[in-house]
Amino acid sequence: MEMYETLGKVGEGSYGTVMKCKHKDTGQIVAIKIFYEKPEKSVNKIATREIKFLKQFRHENLVNLIEVFKQKRKIHLVFEFIDHTILDELQHYCHGLESKRLRKYLFQIIRAVDYLHNNNIIHRDIKPENILVSQSGITKLCDFGFARTLAGPGDIYTDYVATRWYRAPELVLKDTSYGKPVDIWALGCMIIEMATGNPHLPSSSDLDLLHRIVLKVGNLTPHLQSIFAKSPIFDGVILPQVQHPQNARKKYPKLNGLLADMVHACLQIDPAERISSHDLLHHEYFTRDGFVEKFLPELRAKLLQEAKLNSFMKTKDIPKENELMREERKTNFNNTMINNSHFGKETEKEKKSKDIRIRVFKIKGGKGDTSELKKLEYESVHRQQDAIDNAHATCLDTKPVIIEPPNSVNPSTNANGMKEDSYAGGCMIMPPINLTNNLMAANSNLNIPYSNPRLGERAKKKQTTGQVISNNRQEDTGPTQGGDDLCEERNLKRN
Numbered sequence: 001m002e003m004y005e006t007l008g009k010v011g012e013g014s015y016g017t018v019m020k021c022k023h024k025d026t027g028q029i030v031a032i033k034i035f036y037e038k039p040e041k042s043v044n045k046i047a048t049r050e051i052k053f054l055k056q057f058r059h060e061n062l063v064n065l066i067e068v069f070k071q072k073r074k075i076h077l078v079f080e081f082i083d084h085t086i087l088d089e090l091q092h093y094c095h096g097l098e099s100k101r102l103r104k105y106l107f108q109i110i111r112a113v114d115y116l117h118n119n120n121i122i123h124r125d126i127k128p129e130n131i132l133v134s135q136s137g138i139t140k141l142c143d144f145g146f147a148r149t150l151a152g153p154g155d156i157y158t159d160y161v162a163t164r165w166y167r168a169p170e171l172v173l174k175d176t177s178y179g180k181p182v183d184i185w186a187l188g189c190m191i192i193e194m195a196t197g198n199p200h201l202p203s204s205s206d207l208d209l210l211h212r213i214v215l216k217v218g219n220l221t222p223h224l225q226s227i228f229a230k231s232p233i234f235d236g237v238i239l240p241q242v243q244h245p246q247n248a249r250k251k252y253p254k255l256n257g258l259l260a261d262m263v264h265a266c267l268q269i270d271p272a273e274r275i276s277s278h279d280l281l282h283h284e285y286f287t288r289d290g291f292v293e294k295f296l297p298e299l300r301a302k303l304l305q306e307a308k309l310n311s312f313m314k315t316k317d318i319p320k321e322n323e324l325m326r327e328e329r330k331t332n333f334n335n336t337m338i339n340n341s342h343f344g345k346e347t348e349k350e351k352k353s354k355d356i357r358i359r360v361f362k363i364k365g366g367k368g369d370t371s372e373l374k375k376l377e378y379e380s381v382h383r384q385q386d387a388i389d390n391a392h393a394t395c396l397d398t399k400p401v402i403i404e405p406p407n408s409v410n411p412s413t414n415a416n417g418m419k420e421d422s423y424a425g426g427c428m429i430m431p432p433i434n435l436t437n438n439l440m441a442a443n444s445n446l447n448i449p450y451s452n453p454r455l456g457e458r459a460k461k462k463q464t465t466g467q468v469i470s471n472n473r474q475e476d477t478g479p480t481q482g483g484d485d486l487c488e489e490r491n492l493k494r495n
């Protein structure tokens with residue numbers, strides 16, 4: 001941490017604090033997630049999981065982990081700094097995002113989810129505060145603390161509490177055999193929120209959430225109904241039976257027709273009926289009027305532009321436009337555009353440098369607790385190439401061998417020299433969002449037409465950097481009001 005100057009706090013979660021920092025030698029701006037020390041067991045588990053995933057899975061729509069270290073017993077994750085989150089935008093655009101911007105963001109978000117699902121990973125905490133947005137409009141999924149490899153037949157998932165508002169019914173009812181469809185449900189909820197500015201299923205308890213699901217989405221399937229009936233938590237409770245319109249556009253009249261179709265396909269009560277990430281990417285919402293063909297070159301140009309400022313993304317690895325179109329068509333938009341071998345094999349040198357760039361080391365003076373990190377270092381070196389080359393790498397849960405970590409490396413050798421505010425614009429089509437101006441203004445209620453449900457909560461946490469913090473995974477947050485009035489409610493807490 002001595003290598004970094006702290007600029008301010010940008011986020012706070014259940015397991016740690018995210019600080020905006022500047023590398024003292026290079027001036028590179030980074031986000032450092034500092035995990036709390038306690039409760040040690042769960043913090044270590046969450047941190048270890050996040051490191052594991054981020055080291056193995058690299059994609060331009062996933063946040064980039066630069067390095068990991070431990071100081072004063074606290075695990076520190078150093079990320080590329082990304083300008084703001086979707087939640088920040090929703091606080092400013094109270095009625096939801098403008099349709100062109102929305103489509104570009106959704107395409108990238110679904111690309112990231114599709115990449116994870118193709119690698120048998122479920123994220124399990126998709127929500128607006130976990131989607132980072134760069135100044136040029138590139139979205140990056142973050143927070144892999146709950147991500148995990150899909151269980152095999154008969155395996156069960158345990159100890160996991162995702163953010164309630166985005167939880168699928170099978171999760172609320174603790175069905176132990178859930179899978180990728182939980183991310184699709186969360187996407188459906190988030191799409192509505194991004195399009196309208198209002199969370200779809202804000203809720204203060206599991207029962208409240210189930211009730212809202214039944215009222216707004218659909219009746220429980222017989223299987224879920226039987227879990228509900230047997231659950232001691234819901235003993236004596238009877239959920240209403242509701243007649244819902246069959247037609248997606250009638251059900252979601254506030255959404256554009258194709259978006260309503262897409263949301264309807266995501267928000268199916270039966271997980272087996274939910275659309276896949278692959279089919280979402282090929283949905284007419286994206287394929288109509290040549291959007292994909294137009295947007296991919298634009299995205300590539302933005303990535304190139306950002307890569308110029310960021311040496312851990314190599315511009316020479318970015319495929320040419322025609323290659324990109326060909327690859328995207330061939331692989332159903334699954335592959336990364338920058339960072340992997342789909343666009344040409346890496347040389348041995350490049351592989352090595354990747355291993356060095358992502359490293360784990362212990363700061364002198366810290367005590368104990370390095371075994372997990374040592375294990376991860378070992379795993380990284382031996383698995384990273386496989387994971388990157390193999391689109392179906394799934395070997396995350398095998399027992400690692402413990403070896404000594406490589407010698408500590410001077411942190412400055414890892415920095416890429418990216419300067420704050422050095423982004424020049426160039427090929428931007430989407431107007432950049434000036435958070436410092438816009439959101440500061442929003443937080444002090446200067447420029448907004450009416451208040452946003454989340455604003456009160458977030459405004460309380462405004463920090464000196466001009467960014468605000470939230471991401472509170474609090475379990476029970478007191479009563480909430482009905483959906484349509486939400487924009488008027490200032491102090492609704494996100495859980």
Ligand code: ADP
Pocket residue numbers: 010011012013014015016017018031033063079080081082083084085129130132142143144145469470471
């Ligand atoms: P937690 O797991 O503790 O909830 P997250 O990874 O979700 O932490 O990050 C919390 C918040 O910190 C995010 O909602 C975002 O506002 C901010 N944040 C996280 N990563 C970055 C980053 N790379 N760049 C800028 N801000 C970030």
